[in-house]
Amino acid sequence: MIPAEEQAQRQAAIRALLAKPLLVAADDAEPLMLVRRHLPALSGWLRRETGWRLTADAETARLFKTAPLASGDATHPARGHNKEPFSRRRYVTLCLALSALARADAQTTLGSLADDVLTAAAEPGLAATGFMLTLDTRSDRADLVAVVRLLLTWGVLTRVAGDEDAYLSAGADVLYDVRRPVLGALLTGSRGPSTITARAFEARLAELTAEPVAETDELRNQALRRTLTRRLLDEPVVYYDELTEDERAYLVAQRHNITGRISEATGLLPELRAEGIAMVDPDDELTDVRMPEQRTDGHVTLLLAEYLAGRARAPRGELLAFVRRAAQAHAGYWRKGVTDPGAETELLDIALEKLTGLRLVDIDIEVTRDGTGTVIRGRPAIARFALAEPTIREPGSSPGRQIRKATAHAASTIF
CATH class of the missing domain: 1.10.10 (Arc Repressor Mutant, subunit A)
Structure with missing residues (x-):
């Protein structure tokens, strides 16, 4: 049994690495100290459960994450000092x-x-x-x-x-x-770039991140566990319909074991639903996109999530009209210029970028009789932002019962 204080230190160290896989002494002195103190235990857990490699010395700690996301995923770009995404x-x-x-x-x-x-x-x-x-x-x-x-x-x-x-x-x-x-310590990958023989970019990237092929049932199960643990640590939501048949079967059978080990190591809490799994951070630290968030962009994003939670799909034009109406209604509280012509386009783009990054919506191109247009579809997890009808308690109800405001709700089979 690991003492509570030691367990808390290990959780703090691994959370620091998940939030910032490269720790530098000048900027991250305390978490780097914790990583070095618990290096054998941390590196052992990461190697066993994810296949990731961890190194640390007096100046740096580096978590070498391999193949965390699909190479075509553009929802979490590097950002400049004023938050603009890298081109x-x-x-x-x-x-x-x-x-x-x-x-x-x-x-x-x-x-x-x-x-x-x-x-x-x-x-x-x-x-x-x-x-x-x-x-x-x-x-x-x-x-x-x-x-x-x-x-x-x-x-x-x-x-x-x-x-x-x-x-x-x-x-x-x-x-x-x-x-x-x-x-x-910046470059990560399963092999050195000088050993890559492919010429096309995608092929070179595949070689750089390729891992050994599992040839036994035990190794295949190990590879499945590592892949799924990586995704649960890296992605806001892991949907069953996005997994391969083998991955889905393994996760359904082992979900409590996998999420239990993640929870013990990191403090993240599993939310298990019919459509998938999310590892929720009760401290709201291990995310680069927060929801809900304050200020104008955060409010627009929350209103848009509520709107989409009640619809299977919505054309982009419909959402632009919704944002225009919301800007008029909240003009006194939002930043200046939100009611200017065309301002709704920027507000909508920012909100959709956040919702896409959180795996709450998909953006598709749909061809209809009227032409081609952009359609936004809500994913199951967006149901948590739906609003219930307010319930008014009659006078004379017990003191503990008060008027219940509209709150986020979801059926037991959805997020």
């Missing part, structure tokens, strides 16, 4: 910057990094794909600055002097320290 262009720039930093000295400047990135971008193989980077325009420089600030957040770079805003506006330089131990 494909920025991802390419990030890769070029990392390549340049791998060959850089212990210190570098933004100007020097820019020169190295430009040189790499001019390589014939990359230029043949249509990628072009010049840094002649502010938007080009903004892409590089977004990449650098992401590297600052990760702890790969430490700013010594200067500021990126000055580089954007006046071309002033910025000096950085390069943390090589952190840089060396």
Whole structure:
């Protein structure tokens, strides 16, 4: 039996790794200390239950997650300092910057990094794909600055002097320290890139993340358990209809064992329903998309979830009209400009991005007699945001009974 204090420390350590798979001493001193203190137990659990590898030293702790999500999943992109999602262009720039930093000295400047990135971008193989980077325009420089600030957040770079805003506006330089131990821990995968032989991108990615093929029943069951545990840790909801037949059968049979082990290790609580499973965080820490959330965008998202919970599907035009009406009704509380012509488009896009990331809706293209249009379909878990009719208690009811406001509800067979 593990003492309660030790169990709490292990949970705190593994939760820190799930929230931030790369911990750096300068920014994450306390969780890094816990990870190092409980490294054998943590690495053993992660290797056994997920197949993930954990390393830690005095400067970093790195959880090497393999194949957490489908490569085509774009619902959780990297984001810049002002929360804008990374474009494909920025991802390419990030890769070029990392390549340049791998060959850089212990210190570098933004100007020097820019020169190295430009040189790499001019390589014939990359230029043949249509990628072009010049840094002649502010938007080009903004892409590089977004990449650098992401590297600052990760702890790969430490700013010594200067500021990126000055580089954007006046071309002033910025000096950085390069943390090589952190840089060396970034890449994850089951094999080194130099061993990849495929030429097409998807094939190369598949080789980079490929795992050994299970050849016995015991190894196949182990692979199923690891795959399902990864998904339950990584995804907001795991729906049975998205699993293979073998995965679904194994999860149905072993759901209590799998979710029990996850709950014991992380403190997450299982919500088991007919359509799937969600591991719920009672502390609301292990998520990059919160629901519900305050301010205008959060309120729009909550109202939209309620609206979609009562419908199987809704055309995009219908939702735009709904957001326009909501903006008029809540104009006094929402940010300025929400009733301006076209403002509903941005509000709807932000809300749908959140709902899609939480696996609450799907966005489809539907062809009808009237043409082609975008349709939003609610997933089962969105039922938790449906509203019940208010119940008014008659005068004279027992003191403990009060007027019940409309609250989220769901039948026992749905989320």
